[in-house]
Amino acid sequence: MADYEDQHVHQVYDKIASHFSATRYKPWPIVHEFLSTLPPAPVNPNVFIVGSDRCENLVKIAKDRSPTQDVATADILSQPHRPSSFDFALSIAVIHHLSSPGRRVEAIASILELLKPAGEGRALLYVWALEQKNSRRGWDENSEQDVLVPWVLTKQFKEPSKRSDSTESEVETGNTEKAADGEEPKPFLRYYHLYKKGELEDDVKSAGGSVLKSGYEKDNWWAIVERTAG
């Protein structure tokens, strides 16, 4: 399982990090709302945040974005955050990259573990939804849940050494450009487990957490959770 994730998640993100990061530039509405309700009310400069990601290249991009945040490279199943000490945690698009039910529950348990007890600490979790009929992926509740999803690097994010001797017109063709040898560019395939309705809540309970609020937003399931008291 760990080897599979290394090949189909970790190595892929290391290669697509710049492009991936460039497509994520503002907090999703529910993330923004969650952060806004934390004491103190204003979203960012009054809260000290320690972030981590498995992908070193994404961590490098996040480094030094703000004086009140810091980042580290870490695996969700062996995270270095001090247990029972955090007021809140955000996990966006992480849990769905674990490739077995047991490992996904373990990932949620690992987030719950760093939170203060029920009533003091809570986490917002986001996973990709199976039900996204209207997205360009077009999956619905009958689709396969464990999938490899392609990421095609646009030209500007390719490693310079691998660039062909492009003419200007080739540069402008963007996504559909062909490689120097005439082959279609190879997409990077990322492993995902697509969550179906109710599954995130079930996993949270199995991990020893309670769901305070949950819902669906733009092709994702989300849940605000805390450790189960007692």
Place this chain on the structure above:
Amino acid sequence: MKLLTANFLSCAVKACKSSPLSFPLHFRDAELASKSVPYNPLLLSNLLPRLDWPALVTSSKELGFTLPDTKPELPRLSASSSSATTADGDMNMDGTVGEENEKTLRMLHKTVGNFLLPSHLV
């Protein structure tokens, strides 16, 4: 990596988490850089109660500067911009951070903490 970050990190090895040695991590051969940041009393008044002060004092000694042994009280702190700068400063470190028992030394690679573990420790 910032000094304050070390106050919220422990050893990443699951088997170590219950050990008192897993926190705080210790700085060795670290190079300290200081960067001033805007004074923000609201951030400080929220941060201070959440800091493990003895651990911060330990970290500061390892990095070659001194903090008072007891946690400053909030009113004094917000009135004193010099101690505020110390607590709020952006400290970057190059070097190694690891547990006391040295089992799990992690390089701070280009000032970013790397806590990925070799497979036998996962």
